[in-house]
Amino acid sequence: MIKSLFGYAGTTKSIARSGGWNIYDDKFEVVSSDEHGNALLPVDKFNPNLSKLEIPSPGFPPYHKLIKSAKNIISEYDYFRNYTPKSIWISGTNGKTTTTKMTEHLLRNRGAIMGGNVGIPLGDLVDKKAKIWILETSSFTMHYTKFASPDIYVLLPISDDHISWHGSAKEYEKAKLKPLSMMREGGVAIVPKCYENIRSNAKIIGYEDEIDLANKFSIDIGRIDFRVPFLMDAIMALAIENIIFSSLSIDLLNKFIIEPHKLEELRDGKGRLWVNDTKATNIDATLQALARYSGLKIHIILGGDDKGVSIQKAVATAARQGALIYAIGSNCDEITKMACGLNADVYNAKTLENAVNLIDKAMGRDDVALLSPACASLDQFSSYAQRGDKFKEYISQIL
Numbered sequence: 571m572i573k574s575l576f577g578y579a580g581t582t583k584s585i586a587r588s589g590g591w592n593i594y595d596d597k598f599e600v601v602s603s604d605e606h607g608n609a610l611l612p613v614d615k616f617n618p619n620l621s622k623l624e625i626p627s628p629g630f631p632p633y634h635k636l637i638k639s640a641k642n643i644i645s646e647y648d649y650f651r652n653y654t655p656k657s658i659w660i661s662g663t664n665g666k667t668t669t670t671k672m673t674e675h676l677l678r679n680r681g682a683i684m685g686g687n688v689g690i691p692l693g694d695l696v697d698k699k700a701k702i703w704i705l706e707t708s709s710f711t712m713h714y715t716k717f718a719s720p721d722i723y724v725l726l727p728i729s730d731d732h733i734s735w736h737g738s739a740k741e742y743e744k745a746k747l748k749p750l751s752m753m754r755e756g757g758v759a760i761v762p763k764c765y766e767n768i769r770s771n772a773k774i775i776g777y778e779d780e781i782d783l784a785n786k787f788s789i790d791i792g793r794i795d796f797r798v799p800f801l802m803d804a805i806m807a808l809a810i811e812n813i814i815f816s817s818l819s820i821d822l823l824n825k826f827i828i829e830p831h832k833l834e835e836l837r838d839g840k841g842r843l844w845v846n847d848t849k850a851t852n853i854d855a856t857l858q859a860l861a862r863y864s865g866l867k868i869h870i871i872l873g874g875d876d877k878g879v880s881i882q883k884a885v886a887t888a889a890r891q892g893a894l895i896y897a898i899g900s901n902c903d904e905i906t907k908m909a910c911g912l913n914a915d916v917y918n919a920k921t922l923e924n925a926v927n928l929i930d931k932a933m934g935r936d937d938v939a940l941l942s943p944a945c946a947s948l949d950q951f952s953s954y955a956q957r958g959d960k961f962k963e964y965i966s967q968i969l
Contacts (some may be wrong), residue, residue, distance in 0.1 A: 572620050576636045577627030578610070581640040581646055584693030585625060592621070615700050625649055625706055628687070628710035631735045645711050647718035650692045654718070655700060658810060659686075659707040661746055662726025664855045665803045668832065669726065670706040672807035675826045676819050677702060687711070690889075702814075709745040710735065719752040722813060723759040723772070724806055729854045734878030736831070750774070758813050762805065780805055795824040799833075799858040823888075831958040834857060839969040842933055847942035848958035856884045856944035867937040868927045869969055871922065872955075873899035874945030882908055884944040889914035894932065896925040900949040921950070922957065 575582040578595045584594060589606040603612045613636055624640040637643065647654075661669045667688050669738045681701030685692060688706040695703060696847050699906050705720075709732060728746050736742040750759055750770040757772035760783070766776025769773035777783035784791050787809045796804045804826075828834075834846040845863070850856045851874075858866065870893045872884060886903060888895055889912040896919045897905035909916035919925035922941075929939045947957040 571622035572617075574616065574621045574624045574681055575608075575626075575638070576624060576630050576634075576640075580691050581627050582625065582694075584691035585646060585649065587693065592616075598613070602700065602721045621770060626714060628708055629735075630710075632713070632737070632854075643714055644716055645714040645718070646692045647705075647707075647711060647715050650696060651718040652739060654692075655694045655703060656814075657703045657705060657720045657751060658722040658724065659705050659720035660711070660724045660726075660806075661709070661749075662724075663728045663731050664850075664858065665726045665799065665806075666706050667805040667849075668829065669724065669806050670704055671829065672803055672823065672826050673704050673810050676703065676807055676811045676822060677814070680815065692752060707749075712748045713745045715748070715752075717752075719749055719754060719757070721757050722810060722812060723749045723753060723757070723761075724761070725761040725765070726802065726806065727854070728763055730879050731852045732877055760809060783809060787818070789818060790820070790912055793820045793824075796828075798862065799855075800828060831955055834861065834958070836962060836965055838930075838965050840935070840937070842935055842937065844939045844961075844965050845941065846958045846961050847940060848947065848954045848961060850942040851883055851946045851954055852942060853879065853884045853944050856881075856942045857887055859940055859942040860884075860887055860893070863938050864891060867894075869894045869896065869933055869937060869939045870939045871896045871898055871919070871925045871929075871939075872943055872945070873897045873902045873905050874943045874947050875899065875949040876901050876945045881905065881944045884910055885914070886912060894929075896928060896949070898922050898925050899943070899945060900946065903950050923959055923964055926961065926968075930968050 572592050575591050575593045578593055586608050587606055591608045593608050594616050596964050598610050598612050618641050624643045631883050659668050669727045670684050670688055679709045680796045682704055683698050683700040684704040685695045686705030729740045732742055750768050753770055753772035755771045759772045760775045763776035763778045766774050786807050789805055789808050794804050812818055836844045847859045870888050885908045895909045895914055895916040898919050900916055902920050906916050906918040917928050919928055948952045951957040
């Protein structure tokens with residue numbers, strides 16, 4: 571019988587190093603092979619009756635024809651479950667990458683390593699012989715997971731996201747909550763308070779906000795250098811450390827450096843403040859950015875691939891704060907229409923470069939220009955990082 575991988579990217583390439591796989595991908599037009607002896611096949615070559623196992627790249631949506639015809643799908647987490655040491659899964663709509671990296675920063679010297687949606691694919695983690703896996707875990711991966719479960723599950727606040735992939739907000743939420751029903755006795759889950767009564771074999775700790783979570787773990791917020799939106803991530807990382815080691819390394823945490831592309835502040839040649847928040851690919855992230863700079867005159871760039879979610883709330887919040895809105899991307903016309911309906915100041919810039927040029931002409935010395943799109947980037951860029959790099963490139967040219 572055949573073992574099958576769907577997609578040829580980081581996750582599946584890592585698994586494929588063992589050889590003996592049939593790999594199906596939309597970009598394969600003819601039959602070939604890779605250096606590990608795996609067969610690379612067009613998707614129409616897949617025969618579900620001959621395949622005993624299928625592992626998809628996490629981004630493969632449920633409506634893809636390979637997924638719909640497969641009979642034995644599991645996730646990479648399932649495939650490596652017998653090789654997994656103590657595991658921490660970190661999920662949520664915003665902040666999961668920063669929380670994962672902060673947790674790894676705190677636990678690195680205690681045998682922990684991060685992977686999953688950030689860092690090292692699970693297939694490569696196995697070779698590292700780490701004592702603890704800290705896994706940034708997407709709703710896509712959890713959708714396909716059937717057997718694996720974490721020892722600690724951390725769920726940051728969630729809001730509507732990836733609706734076009736999951737089909738509905740309810741299915742997205744269902745995927746995020748799925749680990750609770752699969753966890754074993756002795757496990758611990760930290761979740762928003764609205765989910766604390768969900769049945770689980772694990773101990774569930776519910777929280778309302780940063781202050782409530784800090785109080786539950788006796789964390790002195792006054793000693794933490796990070797502020798909203800990174801404060802929640804910092805407290806959550808400390809909570810994880812406390813659960814495992816009964817310690818709170820706040821001084822070590824304060825040495826952590828926030829990754830690029832997340833509320834990254836820059837100055838142009840005229841000394842004006844620009845903020846690269848390209849990683850804000852959903853509404854809540856943009857709302858956090860707007861709240862951070864409330865009280866200042868804001869020029870905000872919104873738009874891109876909305877993933878099936880209306881960004882009306884982000885547009886309305888920007889309008890209430892008196893922000894000037896610059897619409898870009900595939901939904902720029904829709905954003906412009908929304909803003910006009912709210913009597914907001916809006917420019918249908920269409921492209922990022924044009925938006926920067928328009929802001930340069932309109933921006934005062936004490937204003938702030940904010941790229942916080944509330945949308946994914948793939949309609950115009952290869953990644954959110956490329957979008958952010960281009961933003962910084964255009965700013966560097968302002969003299």
